[in-house]
Amino acid sequence: MCRSSCNNYSTLSISIFFLLLLCVDNSLEVVAYGDPTLGFIPVPLTQANLKLQKPYDIPLDQRYSYEHGIHWLWVYADDKPHEPTSHTQPRTEIRISGLDYNSGVWQFEGYGFVPNGTSGATIAQIHGAAHGATTLILRIYNNGEMRYYSRDLVAENLYDKWFRLNIIHDVDGGTVSVFIDGKKKFHTKDKGPGDLYFKCGVYAAPANISYYMESRWRDIKIYRL
Template sequence: MERSYSLLLLFLALFSLKSFNLLCSAADPTDGFTPVPLTEANFVLQKPYNGLDCSSGVWQFEGYGFVPNGTSSVTVAQIHGAFHGATTLILRIYDGNMRYYSGDLVATDPYDKWFRLNIIHDVDGGRLTVFIDGEERYSTHDQGPGDLYFKCGV
């Protein structure tokens, strides 16, 4: 247990949830979104996880992460809630690779460097898109509608 804490993913939650009416191809995945800054007024760790209604529209998570070398089987980010299961997205580190759940490859060699993570969830369109450092790295269908909320880190 103590080892897992020492390997804890260092994840700064410099994040914001953003809503937008249409997904568009842009140089930066945040183009066109309205930021909701993280402040003392809206930050209570994991609570209230349901403070925003994410059941429709297009939402975006942005955060910065750092994965220490050798870390494995840890979660970087999640979208909780789905029609078909408990989550609609989990990004995890397995043996030096970031994967969608434990399957599809999202990014390689995330160790020992800071990266910017953006996740766009088009709830109405049923689509998830993952960006690493502004580059689209993965896209897939979601797991269906549900009581959705973003979560970052272990």
């Protein structure tokens, strides 16, 4: 009688153990492949928060258009910078204005599209840092590779398709994480607090590869914890 009861108890314990393991595995999968905005609070964002930066000597409509909820941004490698006094590379970018931050946990979300041929262009960034001008730069290179600056590979095969980009900046923790289509693809230390803000669009690299650069963006959102 005891042996039968003990065997039943052992079988039940093993079943519960494997069930718990399954639950843990599923939980980890949700963390790794779930919605990175879970637990975050949406920050109100209007067109007034989307400040356009473009070559200073060219009308905006020659480098930017907004149709059917999609921001189209393009620039040429020999364009002027966004201000006459600037010595930076040419850009057509959306600067998230009025939501600068220097502490806490903040998140950028947007759906991006980069056509084949755009190479060497920054398509998203966190501007500002304690050390340097930027905390994060995401560039697109040949074959649709996304890289952290020109170094670490973040994602591949991003040409000619919409992808969801989420960037989480934990200023207090000193880290930045990048998600593509809900999957965490990159994690690194940041460069210290500063006057921080998000940007997206196209910004030529110092040694740019392609002459014409373009990206498209829709459903841009900002979140915070």
